[in-house]
Amino acid sequence: MKYSSREKNNYQKEACYENFICKSCGCLVVPEGAGSHHRNHCPNCLNSVHVDNLPGDRAANCGGIMEPISVWVRKNGEWAIVFRCSKCGHLSSNRIAADDNPVKLMSIALGPLARPAFPLHEIGGARHAL
Template identity: 45%
Template structure:
């Protein structure tokens, strides 16, 4: 079934070429959240930037994914999930050190349960507040 849009048909902007050198990107890493060893290979994306198990990341990229130019190095927690017009999911991370927000593509091996828990988090919070209102 075709997707309805309001107004002229929206076209996804082509991904810009990343001319960043990635020699240092190919190393595996240990997750700052769950402490599991994570492979640098990420199905569906060329830049592994978060743990596929707990979705925690480190604030290492500045402007371009994979540039590793951020000086903060703070822990980034997954806040929410967003979806592009074409249906691709993005993780919204917030740095606990500096507060910066970033959007990162999900990888093919990300934990589906962790992703769904992020999606339903606003619904869970809303139902708790409704219960509190009804109890008073």
């Protein structure tokens, strides 16, 4: 898979103002709506491409799709997305962007409630054991 010049630059200390096409959904992604100088994922599907070993270094040669698997809340109350590479399993986290799809974010956040890791009908019995 070939990458544009966006992936070849080092964005650890400089802002990225380049547009790109999402490798997953084909959406044109522009940095202006992100509310940040470091756009790294598609605001539509929230997927990214595994191009960094460290944020902004563009040193990873994997190129796998980074899929959003969870969200978490930082100490300052800001939401961040947890990504997992579909090719190598690498995990990373990045803050949400101002123009991220709110329905997709809530779907990811509510996923564990919709698909619990244990049978819900057993909660009643476990509660009485305490």
